[in-house]
Amino acid sequence: xxxxxxxxxxxxxxxxxxxxxxxxxxxxxxxxxxxxxxxxxxxxxxxxxxxxxxxxxxxxxxxxxxxxxxxxxxxxxxxxxxxxxxxxxxxxxxxxxxxxxxxxxxxxxxxxxxxxxxxxxxxxxxxxxxxxxxxxxxxxxxxxxxxxxxxxxxxxxxxxxxxxxxxxxxxxxxxxxxxxxx
Numbered sequence: 174x175x176x177x178x179x180x181x182x183x184x185x186x187x188x189x190x191x192x193x194x195x196x197x198x199x200x201x202x203x204x205x206x207x208x209x210x211x212x213x214x215x216x217x218x219x220x221x222x223x224x225x226x227x228x229x230x231x232x233x234x235x236x237x238x239x240x241x242x243x244x245x246x247x248x249x250x251x252x253x254x255x256x257x258x259x260x261x262x263x264x265x266x267x268x269x270x271x272x273x274x275x276x277x278x279x280x281x282x283x284x285x286x287x288x289x290x291x292x293x294x295x296x297x298x299x300x301x302x303x304x305x306x307x308x309x310x311x312x313x314x315x316x317x318x319x320x321x322x323x324x325x326x327x328x329x330x331x332x333x334x335x336x337x338x339x340x341x342x343x344x345x346x347x348x349x350x351x352x353x354x355x
Contacts, residue, residue: 204329204330205330206327206329207328208295209326209328210294210325210326211293211295211325212323212325212326213289213299213322214289215291215322216287217286217287217289217303217320218284218318219311220286220287220306220317221310221312222282222285223282224309225265225280225287226258226263226280227265230265231265233309233310234265234309235255237278238267240309241276241305244301245297245299248273249271250271252269253269262283263282264279265278266280273295274292275290275292276290276291287310299321302321303319
């Protein structure tokens with residue numbers, strides 16, 4: 174990784190400002206949180222099934238990944254990994270590791286849809302999802318429906334006072350030292 178890539182997740186925003194400011198996240202009382210990135214979950218439908226399955230789907234999704242990565246100014250650390258499922262209506266799963274984190278997808282040709290996730294280690298503007306997805310996976314004569322769910326991610330600040338280790342059903346459960354639920 175070059176010098177320009179080594180600082181991509183150093184706690185600075187895309188404009189060089191420090192992003193380690195502490196804020197009250199509201200969900201954990203007064204405990205400060207530290208922003209650690211941005212997650213986009215994208216659900217697209219109304220797509221061309223021929224561009225979602227088999228070897229042709231892999232090629233179309235590879236082109237989609239390339240344009241999304243270029244558009245967002247991201248940096249792959251290796252080649253994407255693809256799995257083309259066998260069968261007449263089988264989809265394609267893909268993932269690429271980025272110096273900023275990862276981009277993944279799973280296609281559903283039988284439903285004309287694809288689910289995409291992009292996580293970056295700092296907040297940044299998202300790519301023009303609908304335009305890029307439509308160009309690579311859409312029909313020429315039908316509209317594409319793209320729902321983008323953007324979620325900033327944060328952690329409780331180190332050293333923040335923590336209430337007792339009680340968890341509700343909507344929170345992550347504690348793990349034992351062996352990585353299994355306690």
